[in-house]
Amino acid sequence: MNRLYRHIAELVRGIKVLFFPELCLVCRRKLADGERVICTGCRVTMPITSGSGAGRSLRERFDNHFDTVCAVSFFDYIHGSAHSRIVLDIKFRGCRRAAVEMGRWFGRRLREEGSPICSADIIVPLPLSRVRLKERGFNQSELIARGISVETGVPVEVKAVARVRYSDPQSLQRSRTDRCKNVTGVFAVTDPELLAGRHIVIVDDVVTTGSTVTSCAMAILEAVPDCRISVAALSSVPTR
Numbered sequence: 123m124n125r126l127y128r129h130i131a132e133l134v135r136g137i138k139v140l141f142f143p144e145l146c147l148v149c150r151r152k153l154a155d156g157e158r159v160i161c162t163g164c165r166v167t168m169p170i171t172s173g174s175g176a177g178r179s180l181r182e183r184f185d186n187h188f189d190t191v192c193a194v195s196f197f198d199y200i201h202g203s204a205h206s207r208i209v210l211d212i213k214f215r216g217c218r219r220a221a222v223e224m225g226r227w228f229g230r231r232l233r234e235e236g237s238p239i240c241s242a243d244i245i246v247p248l249p250l251s252r253v254r255l256k257e258r259g260f261n262q263s264e265l266i267a268r269g270i271s272v273e274t275g276v277p278v279e280v281k282a283v284a285r286v287r288y289s290d291p292q293s294l295q296r297s298r299t300d301r302c303k304n305v306t307g308v309f310a311v312t313d314p315e316l317l318a319g320r321h322i323v324i325v326d327d328v329v330t331t332g333s334t335v336t337s338c339a340m341a342i343l344e345a346v347p348d349c350r351i352s353v354a355a356l357s358s359v360p361t362r
Contacts, residue, residue, distance in 0.1 A: 146159075146160055146161040146164055147159055147160055147164075147207055147208050147211050147217065147220055148160055148161070148164035148204045148205055148207055148208065149161060149163070149164050149204065158223050159208075159217075159219070159220045159223045159224065160208070164204070164205070167205075168197055168205060169197050169198040169200065169203075169205060170196065170197050170231070171194070171195050171196065171197060171198055171358070179358075179360070179361050180193045180194060180195055180329065180332075180353070180355070180358050181193040181353075182361070183329065183331060183332030183336075183361075184332055184335070184336055184339070184353065187336045187339070187340060188336065188339050188340060188343055188351060189350075189351075190351055190352055190353055191238050191242075191321060191350050191351065191352045192237060192238040192239055192352040192353070192354075193352065193353040194232070194237065194239070194352075194353070194354055194355075195329060195354075195355040195356065195357055195358035196224070196227070196228040196231065196355070196356050196357060197356070197357050198357065198358065198359075198360050199328050199330075199357035199358060199359050199360075200359075200360070201359070206357075208220065208224065208357075209327055209328050209356065209357055212224070212262050212265075212266075212327065213258075213262050213327060216258075216259065216260070218260055218265055221262050221265035221266050221269065221327075222265050222266070222268060222269040222272075223269060224266060224269060224356055225265065225266035225267060225268060225269020225270045225271075225272075225273075225356070226269040226270070226272055226273050227269075228266070228269065228270055228273075228354070228356060229269060229270035229271070229272060229273025229274045230273045232270070232273070232274060232354070233273055233274055238321075238352060239270075239274065239276070239323050239352050239354055240274045240275075240276065241321070242276050242320075242321040242322065242323045242352060243276070243320035243321045243322065244276065244277060244278075244279045244282070244316070244317065244320050244321075244322050244323070245267045245270060245271055245276050245277065245278045245279065245322075245323045245325055245354075246267075246278075246279055246280075246282060246283050246317075246322055246323065246324050246325070246338075246342075247261060247263040247264035247266070247267040247278065247280060247324075247325045248261075248263045248324060248325065248326045248327075248334065248335065248338055249261070249263075249280075249283055249284055249285040249309065249338075250263075250285060251285045251287070251308075252285075261280075262327050263325050263326050263327050264278070264280060266325055266327060266356050267325040270323075270325065270354065276323065279316055279317075281312065281313060281316070282311060282312060282313045282314075282316040282317050283309060283310070283311055283312065283317075283338065283341070283342060284309070284310055284312050285308055285309055286308065286309065286310045287308040308337060309337055309338045309341040309342075310341055310345075311341060311342055311344075311345035311346060314345050314346050317342060317345075317346045317349050318346050318348060318349065319346075319348050319349060320346075320349050320350070321349070321350045321351075321352065322342065322349050322350065322351050322352070323351075323352045323353070323354050324338055324339060324342075324351060324352070324353050324354070325354050325355070325356075326353070326354075326355045326356070327355070327356050327357065328355060328356065328357045328358065328359070329353070329355040329357070329358040329359070330358075330359045332353075335353055335355075339351050339353075
């Protein structure tokens with residue numbers, strides 16, 4: 123019976139590929155056998171961030187608010203670029219598998235570089251509000267975090283921090299000041315014991331000014347002052 127189910131599943135997958143071929147999230151071309159989410163050509167041209175300079179650039183967005191053990195993003199988010207479609211498709215087109223796969227790619231790179239994130243205690247995905255979670259059906263940061271977790275072995279914890287107040291999308295805020303005000307007081311630690319004395323990695327899909335991550339980090343530090351915090355963003359907008 124199990125063999126029959128496997129044959130049926132393979133048949134269904136074959137029909138799906140025939141009539142609904144999987145496309146590269148960047149160039150929209152059909153993926154070849156063995157390719158996942160992004161084709162080989164678009165992987166080669168991916169604007170991956172690397173080196174200490176890139177890390178400092180992201181870290182500077184948090185320096186005036188809290189200390190970080192490590193702050194790193196996987197690739198540069200450039201508005202209007204083909205590669206920015208990755209984040210947009212994950213967030214607005216429900217590409218859940220892509221979120222996990224990108225998280226795994228990110229996690230492998232962190233492991234290869236010997237990032238301090240790989241020795242952290244807990245990964246905390248940036249929480250969504252109940253309203254946004256109901257609308258979207260999933261938290262993209264959690265899926266990315268779970269991909270990172272597969273490659274690094276650092277467990278994901280989704281119950282320790284909650285988004286307790288709805289806020290307008292950050293993309294609608296015109297200035298850094300507006301972004302900060304929009305996310306002030308939106309996060310709360312619901313289980314301090316899970317975080318006490320731990321090295322915590324906050325995961326987000328895209329960091330622009332860093333206001334949302336900062337708000338989450340400050341809520342954690344207020345409730346659990348003895349923890350240490352790192353930031354891992356799938357993408358970040360380059361500073362000018």
